[in-house]
Every structure is written in C-alpha cells, then in structure tokens.
Amino acid sequence: MIQIAEKLYQNRYRVDEGRPHIKIKDQHICSLCHDKSCTVLCPAGCYQRGEGNTVSLVTDGCLECGTCQVICLEHRNILWEYPRGGFGILYKFG
Structure with missing residues (x-):
C-alpha cells in the first residue's frame, strides 16, 4: 500500500519566501482549542502540535x-x- 507521503511527493510546491499564504491569527486561541483538529485533519500535515499546547504551521507543501x-x-x-x-502547489499530473 502506498503511503500518503509518497503520494504527496508526486506534487511539487514552489515556496514564496517570506510571504506565507496561510497564517494563524492568534496563537492564544489555538492554545484554548481542546481537540486541535487541524493537526490531524490537514491532508498535507501542515499543522503540528507544538510546545505548551500551541499549534505550529509550515505552509510548504500545502495542497490549498x-x-x-x-x-x-x-x-x-x-x-x-x-x-x-x-x-x-504545482500538481504533477494536472
């Protein structure tokens, strides 16, 4: 069975340095969120649980x-x- 990481590798992503297209508005609000669904449901894995009940975001590889x-x-x-x-995102087959 092909892993999701292998499938995502088929796509390419051109990073716009210093100008991310997604931002977390207020990290404090993330710390109040109990389930942090974004860390589980983002298909590209852009959101990760951070230290101190925070959420970190890396937009490289975002599927938009x-x-x-x-x-x-x-x-x-x-x-x-x-x-x-x-x-x-630069889709390889589209």
Whole structure:
C-alpha cells in the first residue's frame, strides 16, 4: 500500500519566501482549542502540535484545499488566501 507521503511527493510546491499564504491569527486561541483538529485533519500535515499546547504551521507543501478554514470555523483563527501566481502547489499530473 502506498503511503500518503509518497503520494504527496508526486506534487511539487514552489515556496514564496517570506510571504506565507496561510497564517494563524492568534496563537492564544489555538492554545484554548481542546481537540486541535487541524493537526490531524490537514491532508498535507501542515499543522503540528507544538510546545505548551500551541499549534505550529509550515505552509510548504500545502495542497490549498481549504480544509483548515473549515476545521477552524468555530474559532475563525486562520488567515487564508491563495498564493501569488506561480507559487504554491504545482500538481504533477494536472
């Protein structure tokens, strides 16, 4: 069975240095979130549990699916916009 990491490796991601297209608005709100669903449900694994009940975000490899926005609807703590043209996910077969 092919692992998800192997499938994600088929895609490429062009990083827009210094200009991430997703940001956590307020880290304090993340610390109050009990289940931290974003750390489990993001298909690209961009969100990780951090020290002290925080959430860290690395946008490299983001699939731009918008799942994080839906997961965080209750708190509305995600600032999400499309990457600038030419940056972001570059699908190999599409």
